[in-house]
Amino acid sequence: MAWFTFPADNLLCRCLGISITVWFTLLFVFIIMPAVLGVSFGIRSFYMRTLLKIFEWATLRMELGAKEKNQELYKPYTNGIIAKEPPSSLQQEIQELRGSANSLRSEPEFEMADIFYFCRRGVESIVDDEVTKRFSAQELKSWNLLTRSNYNFRHISLRLTVLWGLGILIRYGVLLPLRLRSYLSEKVHLMCYRICVRALTAIITYHNRENKPKNGGICVANHTTPIDVIILANDGCYSLVGQVHGGLMGMVQRAMVKSSSHIWFERSEVKDRHLVAKRLGDHVADKTKQPILVFPEGTCINNTSVMMFKKGSFEIGCTVYPVAIKYDPRFGDAFWNSSKFGMVSYLLRMMSSWAIVCSVWYLPPMNREEGEDAVQFANRVKAAIAAQGGLVDLIWDGGLKRAKVKDVFKEEQQKLYSKVLVGDSEDQMEDKRSEDGTPEGDESSKDPAEGQ
Secondary structure, eight states: OHHHHHHHHHHHHHHHHHHHHHHHHHHIIIIIHHHHHTOOOSHHHHHHHHHHHHHHHHHHHHHHHHHHHTOOOSOOSSOSSOOOOOOOOHHHHHHHHHTOTTOSOSSOOOOTTHHHHHHHHHHHHHHSOTTGGGGSOOOOSSOOSOTTTOSSGGGSOHHHHHHHHHHHHHIIIIIHHHHOHHHHHHHHHHHHHHHHHHHTTEEEEEEOGGGOOOTTSEEEEOOSOTHHHHHHHTSSOOEEEEEOOOHHHHHHHHHHHTTSOOEEEOHHHHTOHHHHHHHHHHHHHOTTSOOEEEOTTOSOOOSSEEOOOOGGGGSSOSOEEEEEEEEOTTSOOOOOOTTTOOHHHHHHHHHTSSOEEEEEEEOOOBOOOTTOOHHHHHHHHHHHHHHHHTOEEOOSOGGGGTSOOOHHHHHHHHHHHHHHHHHHHHHHHHHHHHHHTOOTTOGGGSOHHHHO
């Protein structure tokens, strides 16, 4: 008996496999790839034109069915109780009611016939006013297969009823799930990041999850690798902030911004601090948007220390959620040396390492204290992250690995060295004066001619 059922089971499995393969192929070709490349195949325009043709055909069938059954197709503009006449002025209508154009005398005088005008207009306003009807669904002359626009069209013919039922399946079974972006986007993001985590064999330990970042805040963390985003997003969704890139990273950025509210800056905009602060402030002001994930160091550090935090993220005036990330180098070096490795080669190194083992600490939220400027606030947050992650707290700017040392730092060292030199010379002068027995402030040791 099992021998006879085996071909049917095998055929069913093959059909399911083919269906799933075709579905994912269509999804990849017509949705994922256009979103990544920023192109359009014109499918939505074709979809719109197809709907219009279907609506026209449904309207034609509807009109033919209504004529055959002698049914009223559309609701009248009024409810049938009142037959409205073309609008005219108050004076004309009262003259008609009085029966003569000369009935309006030079002196104002009330007549009983004038009451009918106001009664008729009052009843019209109550029964079929011009305001209330603007708050109900508009009756369409062409049916769009929605009962919300007309409640009788689907019953006119069997074909229209079948088409209406098919429309329900498409709208509620296909279109509605695709449009639940706020909920599904978060779940899909988490799923994708968790797939990436498992692909990297990442073993992550999260501490103090009660301090996880919340909407309307900024999450700041030390930066070692682009994988930091995956490590944190594996436990919650974030809106990312960064500079627009090209190549593979640029394709990923364009795809991400279509599904979530990330903030990407052009190279020319990054230097505009006011523009950056405004966009960040607008984002955190919307409590429905995800918390912003920022790496204030601005570059990847080798996970032994924390370098200077840029103050831009700390000028917004919102709650800051510090996060410390510490990798275990025994299983693989997670540090990305961008000046030595490209993104593809770096990811290949990560994929070929033994594992990615790290710990993540969610620190208590911090706010800017009274009298504290943005630099002091940034240093306080940086010190907390360094202490929790066991990292060295450095004052140097991580951008020094690409840029020259600022003149301010040079001048500071020059001042220190000059103080050393001046201090040595003053000490030598004091020693010489003490050997000569001349006090430093003795006026008698001066040249007599000097006072003249």
